[in-house]
Amino acid sequence: MAGSRRAPRRRGRNTPLLVGAIAVTLVGLVLVSLRFVPGSPLASAAPSGTGTTSTEGRASGQPTNRSSRPSPTPSPTPPPLPPLPFQARSLTSLGIKGWYSWSVLDTRTGKFIGSANQAQTSTTASMIKAWVVADYLRRTAEAGDTPSDAKLADATKIIRDSDNTRAEQFYNAVGRSPSIKRLIAICDLTDSKPAADGGWSRTNLSPRDTARMGLCIKDGRAAGPKWTKWLLNEMRLVRAPGDFGIRKAFPPAEQKKIAIKNGWINRDREQEMHINCLAIGDTWTMGVMVRYPIGMGYDYGMQNCQKITKALLRPAV
Numbered sequence: 001m002a003g004s005r006r007a008p009r010r011r012g013r014n015t016p017l018l019v020g021a022i023a024v025t026l027v028g029l030v031l032v033s034l035r036f037v038p039g040s041p042l043a044s045a046a047p048s049g050t051g052t053t054s055t056e057g058r059a060s061g062q063p064t065n066r067s068s069r070p071s072p073t074p075s076p077t078p079p080p081l082p083p084l085p086f087q088a089r090s091l092t093s094l095g096i097k098g099w100y101s102w103s104v105l106d107t108r109t110g111k112f113i114g115s116a117n118q119a120q121t122s123t124t125a126s127m128i129k130a131w132v133v134a135d136y137l138r139r140t141a142e143a144g145d146t147p148s149d150a151k152l153a154d155a156t157k158i159i160r161d162s163d164n165t166r167a168e169q170f171y172n173a174v175g176r177s178p179s180i181k182r183l184i185a186i187c188d189l190t191d192s193k194p195a196a197d198g199g200w201s202r203t204n205l206s207p208r209d210t211a212r213m214g215l216c217i218k219d220g221r222a223a224g225p226k227w228t229k230w231l232l233n234e235m236r237l238v239r240a241p242g243d244f245g246i247r248k249a250f251p252p253a254e255q256k257k258i259a260i261k262n263g264w265i266n267r268d269r270e271q272e273m274h275i276n277c278l279a280i281g282d283t284w285t286m287g288v289m290v291r292y293p294i295g296m297g298y299d300y301g302m303q304n305c306q307k308i309t310k311a312l313l314r315p316a317v
Contacts, residue, residue, distance in 0.1 A: 081108055084284050085250075086312045088113040094311060096304050098272075098292025102312070105211035105285045107218060114208060119191045121204040122289045125263030126162045126242070127276040128203045131183050131213060133158055134222035134231055135174045141226045159234040159261065162242045171200045187216035201265060205276075210287025214280045217259075232280065235259035245277035245305030246286055249313060257282065264302065266294050275301025277309075 086104045099122075103114035112118070133155045140147050147155070157163040158170060171179065180194035180203050189209040195202030205213070213222070217235075220228040236259045247258040263276040273296060277288040288308050290301045 083314065084113075085281070085314055086113065086284070086286070087314050089312065091115070091308060091311055094307060096290070096307070097296070098290060100288070100290040100304065100308065101207045102288045102308055103207035103211045103286065104312070105215055106283065107215055107285060108283055112208060112211070118208040119206050121191055121193075121206045122276065122291055123195070123201065123265070123267070123274050124203045124205050124276055125201050125265040125274055126164075126167070127210070127261050127263030127278050128200050128205070129158050129162065129167045130217060130231070130235060130261035130278065131222060132167060132170050132174060132179065132200060134217055134227070135179050135182060136170050137227035137231065138222065138224035139174060141224050156234055159231070160237050160239055160242075167200065183213065186221050187213050189213070205287075207287035207289050210276070210278050210289070211285045214278055214285030214287070218280050218285060232259045235261055235280065238262070244302040246279035246288060246309045248306045249309035262305070264298050268294070273298065273301050275305060277305040
């Protein structure tokens with residue numbers, strides 16, 4: 001029966017469509033997976049998690065917007081330092097006879113003002129005793145010892161009254177000339193040297209190095225941390241005949257704050273008087289040295305230390 005036969009199935013008609021669909025799906029899956037492969041051109045540029053640094057603006061080559069960053073607060077300009085009580089000026093109008101020189105060190109800045117010859121030296125006489133006592137005190141402390149009450153009383157006599165006998169004993173105790181070499185090294189002196197005969201009185205210091213020695217005493221290098229305050233107090237208590245010169249140019253209220261050590265001697269060999277002044281103030285140290293014919297006496301030099309200082313003081317002082 002011809003009419004009873006079934007038509008044959010057409011198996012190949014939908015096969016290409018099915019294959020195409022599968023292929024598209026596979027390609028899509030491949031492309032999606034490539035986005036997660038490091039280094040792939042299709043890898044995502046977005047951050048992969050929290051805590052990472054954004055690269056927005058960098059990948060595109062555009063500059064990062066910094067306008068939102070806080071500007072650093074500028075450091076305030078420190079106020080200018082108050083001026084020293086001194087000002088440099090010519091002293092030729094004072095009519096001082098003989099040789100003289102002066103130097104002032106600003107202990108806040110390390111800067112000097114001074115006469116053109118402030119690096120020239122003269123013999124110190126008793127002015128060097130401040131160092132001899134400081135050297136003794138520092139070395140005693142470094143050795144782990146404490147001076148006896150009798151030794152401290154001797155030191156007081158050396159500073160306040162300029163006792164020569166006790167100064168010689170202390171000078172021997174610190175080794176004589178090696179002590180002056182320590183002064184030069186510890187206090188960064190540049191112009192000075194020990195005496196040729198090894199004595200303390202003929203130590204050669206310049207006014208500039210005198211001011212440096214004053215700073216060395218003031219900042220603790222000379223006497224050390226244990227004895228600096230004690231030594232400065234003794235130097236404020238210097239009394240006659242050694243109380244003359246630099247601090248006498250200041251008002252009485254200021255004089256009490258200024259530590260000093262002076263030196264005065266008649267040099268028969270040179271037929272000269274050598275008068276020297278060291279002073280230590282709050283913000284400065286000062287050295288004044290004068291030499292002149294021996295027949296003019298001590299008072300002339302002592303008054304000239306004060307006269308030179310007074311001429312250099314600012315009017316406000």
